[in-house]
Amino acid sequence: MTTTSPTISELIAQERRLTLPHFSYDDAFALGSLLVKLARERHAPVAIDIRRGAQQLFHAALPGSSADNDAWIDRKRKVVERYGESSYLVGTRFRAKGTTFEESSRLDPDTYAAHGGSFPIAVEGAGVIGTVTVSGLPQAEDHAMVVEALEQFAETPGA
Numbered sequence: 181m182t183t184t185s186p187t188i189s190e191l192i193a194q195e196r197r198l199t200l201p202h203f204s205y206d207d208a209f210a211l212g213s214l215l216v217k218l219a220r221e222r223h224a225p226v227a228i229d230i231r232r233g234a235q236q237l238f239h240a241a242l243p244g245s246s247a248d249n250d251a252w253i254d255r256k257r258k259v260v261e262r263y264g265e266s267s268y269l270v271g272t273r274f275r276a277k278g279t280t281f282e283e284s285s286r287l288d289p290d291t292y293a294a295h296g297g298s299f300p301i302a303v304e305g306a307g308v309i310g311t312v313t314v315s316g317l318p319q320a321e322d323h324a325m326v327v328e329a330l331e332q333f334a335e336t337p338g339a
Contacts, residue, residue: 185320188276191269198330199302203309205237210336211312212238215329219314224325226316229253232301232309245316252315255293260300260311262287267313268296268323297322299330 186194200207208230215228225244230237241249256267259281263270271294274281281287281294296319301310312330314322 185272186268186323188269188272191266191272194327195266195269195300195302198299198327198334199304200334201304203232203301203303207333208232208237208310211329211333212240214333215312215314215325216240216242218325218329224317226314226322226325227253229257229311229313230301231257231311237310242316249315252293252295253298253313255289255291256295256298256315257311257313258292259294260298260308260313262292264300264308266296266300266323267294267298268319270294271296271319295319295322296324297326299323299326 212228212230219226219228219242225242227239227241227245227249229239259267259270271281274284274294282289285292285294297315298311298313300308301312302308312326314325316322317325
């Protein structure tokens with residue numbers, strides 16, 4: 181899977197388009213299972229994490245992933261929690277200014293990583309209520325896998 185880097189406006193449009201009407205425990209399982217299915221079809225060595233607030237609702241580690249992927253998940257998720265935007269969008273905004281997140285955010289890079297793969301779970305009328313994160317591929321591909329799964333999930337009846 182080769183993925184090009186989306187623009188800031190494309191990333192913002194993704195987030196607006198992928199605001200959900202609701203997000204339940206069952207929704208977390210369905211979205212996580214869809215991500216596992218996509219990853220297995222591609223033999224992608226990823227770890228997947230879905231959270232609502234501080235509670236982890238779904239986690240899966242596929243063959244080829246490691247504990248390092250879990251550490252990346254935590255760091256990317258913390259960027260989404262802090263900024264309310266996808267980790268890829270946050271990093272892209274810094275790069276567009278001619279700098280990097282690590283150089284200019286004033287945040288500890290051992291705690292925060294503005295690399296693609298963590299996406300806000302936003303619910304209509306409530307805003308950002310959680311995160312969905314993939315780690316194990318190049319950042320554009322991690323991000324694209326999450327967006328693809330959210331697009332399919334949003335099209336599912338009852339979602």
